[in-house]
Amino acid sequence: MAIRVLVNGAKGRMGAQTVLAVSRDAALELADQCDLGDDLAARIAASRARVVVDFTAPAAAYPNATAIIQAGAHPVIGTTGFTAEQIQALQALCRERRLGGVIAPNFALGAILMMRFAAEAARWLPHVEIIEIHHDGKAEAPSGTAIKTAEMIQAARSSAPRPQVESRELVPGARGTRAYPVPIHSVRLPGHVAHQEVILGGQGESLRIRHDTIGRECFMPGVLLAIKRVPDLHELVYGLEHLL
Amino acid sequence: MAIRVLVNGAKGRMGAQTVLAVSRDAALELADQCDLGDDLAARIAASRARVVVDFTAPAAAYPNATAIIQAGAHPVIGTTGFTAEQIQALQALCRERRLGGVIAPNFALGAILMMRFAAEAARWLPHVEIIEIHHDGKAEAPSGTAIKTAEMIQAARSSAPRPQVESRELVPGARGTRAYPVPIHSVRLPGHVAHQEVILGGQGESLRIRHDTIGRECFMPGVLLAIKRVPDLHELVYGLEHLL
Amino acid sequence: MAIRVLVNGAKGRMGAQTVLAVSRDAALELADQCDLGDDLAARIAASRARVVVDFTAPAAAYPNATAIIQAGAHPVIGTTGFTAEQIQALQALCRERRLGGVIAPNFALGAILMMRFAAEAARWLPHVEIIEIHHDGKAEAPSGTAIKTAEMIQAARSSAPRPQVESRELVPGARGTRAYPVPIHSVRLPGHVAHQEVILGGQGESLRIRHDTIGRECFMPGVLLAIKRVPDLHELVYGLEHLL
């Protein structure tokens, strides 16, 4: 039987795509769609939705997530901006009800795999640097994905390896970020969307793991995966990697 | 206490490098080195070697492996050309004695990781092609690594996905190998050593896993890893991936 | 004074983009737009257009081009499918009137540069192979750009160099196309648009020239360049490369 899905934030870019993707998937049924301003709890109850996808605004994400869980539906939340405390509170709420849920800052399967492989490879090839390339309309550098990848690499390696020679910068910035033990180099150029390459160097060999996106449609397979898997979970997981 | 190591095939390129690498590693002790023509069993006994590394010729590999196991030493064998039956026979021999051993067709850590990641990623992004580039002195195409990668990908995916449109070759060979469900494209050019890129395409995104080698020294970390781990194994494993 | 431009085929994807791009460019003025079925000659006369851009259907391209030239306007034609004879006839027509014109099968500046650089580099590094990657909805392989690149490379090199060893295909297709002296490898995967990499190998070094497109907007800078340059030409050129 098809899983009944309510999409909250249906007029936003991600929400609209989710409505379309759910409608086209034979295993899913679009129970309802709503937006900021609608009474979410009432709509969940009326639509008998089993899973509620939320792509709204950071400020609304926490009350929405609480409302979804209290209504007994499974939350699949792509809105970003949760604090660690909020995530823990929502996890506690789900645990009480033995209710599965997913909060994911990134639904691109390829990006999740890139980060996982980078961390795993760094255990064996600990010399690593990250190059991320985004369009020239992106306001900040490095990207959140690059920072998260660096943290995952650092957690996987016992310690940052020493280079043969500590290189001296003739010009500040040449060697990328020095704040993390994994240098990050951020390129900003038109003609690009979102790209990241992790380069690992070993003795006489190197390994590169590269992820390229060409459009927002890259998030839908991950969103659909989360919707289909969340009914079988018994806790709230943070990060799509827990489903792969 | 340092592990006593005997290197067989010490005059060959790989053997000579192994002698050097073992000598330089404080956790290992070079117990002896020998070559085709020497009495391997006698040398193992005399040197009290705990691990015997064999980089000799395909024809010698099987009798050498047998001799090593019968002498009670742990074999670490990089010579290629074993039949499936020979490997099974050696595994049975090791099992009887609860003796750990390693036979590995490829000791490059990065290559092993590339193959593993390619197979794992193909479960989620099943549209895959392989590009391998080697120097123009390589006699055959595709490379053994490419064929093995294709087999691992095919085993990991439940089935080969259908393309949106079945592309028509205007010229034979354009679409690479058609024999496997994973197309392989082999490039042969000077200025290269051994390189492979696995490209996985999904909806709006792609993932690339690339391995580059610049010299034979890339095998040594894997050889040293096998030497250090093999005393703790209780069976003969085929493939360095079992140690990662 | 702004150049008056008429866009023919304004309802098609490329035509519609051209209308928009011309409207936004202060140096150009959109004099008129029309489509198949309209009386092109009359519209040119009425609009006093100095340049006419044509993005219609292959069957209409030749009569349209003739009409534009006879009306005394500068043609900028992106429609493909001209025969060599048709191009020569149009060039003769333009020569008579000392009228500049541009017919270009590809308006992407980066693609034009890639082909030029590949040909130039092949004079010095004659060992070359081409990898082209397109989405899995593309019906044929290799791409027209790859074939044209191979022809330009072959014309630039005096002769195809011999590899150190003639590699043997274990499986047909491994070595790509064998019909041209420049092997082409065509990859077809979702998550891609249109990409090409030319790899040149030399002694101890390699050079790669890679072009990636992420959308049709990549053609507009070339279209605008042609519109602005064509009034200063005194002949009909085939290929945007003549303007770079």
Place this chain on the structure above:
Amino acid sequence: MAIRVLVNGAKGRMGAQTVLAVSRDAALELADQCDLGDDLAARIAASRARVVVDFTAPAAAYPNATAIIQAGAHPVIGTTGFTAEQIQALQALCRERRLGGVIAPNFALGAILMMRFAAEAARWLPHVEIIEIHHDGKAEAPSGTAIKTAEMIQAARSSAPRPQVESRELVPGARGTRAYPVPIHSVRLPGHVAHQEVILGGQGESLRIRHDTIGRECFMPGVLLAIKRVPDLHELVYGLEHLL
């Protein structure tokens, strides 16, 4: 008739390779080889060398070059460290005698082509960044080649283009060097030799020009080219690009 060549600095790595390469080339004849401490002028006279290749130390380069020119031989000099004044003085000396000569800081054909193509492409695609990767034994960043490439790009573009949004660094160094209008990102990792990629971004497209070296043998084709062309020159050129 074969060109008689004297190699100065024959015991150094580059000199030794040059001796070998000259010996193997049927169009050249190794007239003599010498090193620091030998009387270069006397050796040139005695050997009747027409071309003198110099790969010695920076301190010796200028007096050597002067001696070669005064002896009436054609200098081909790969030693680095000349000041602009020294180069001008040597050029004046050659001009007086209408004697051809070559001083080149880099003899890798692929590197020369990469820099030329990068500069030419930047005229059309002015948004550019440079990524250079070297082994982790390199003491300084950025590499000399990267700095030279940035200068050539800047000279070719009329001005540095403005990004859509000026990106803010969350961590210093993220955006590479900010001193030049062309950002440079220097990666230092084992498993690499010397690599550089120039990435140019346009509207909906990008162009990448990448050069990879795997060993010092990459310089020999450029050295041989210089030796064969220098007798036909009538001035001293700085940079191998003048011969391509």
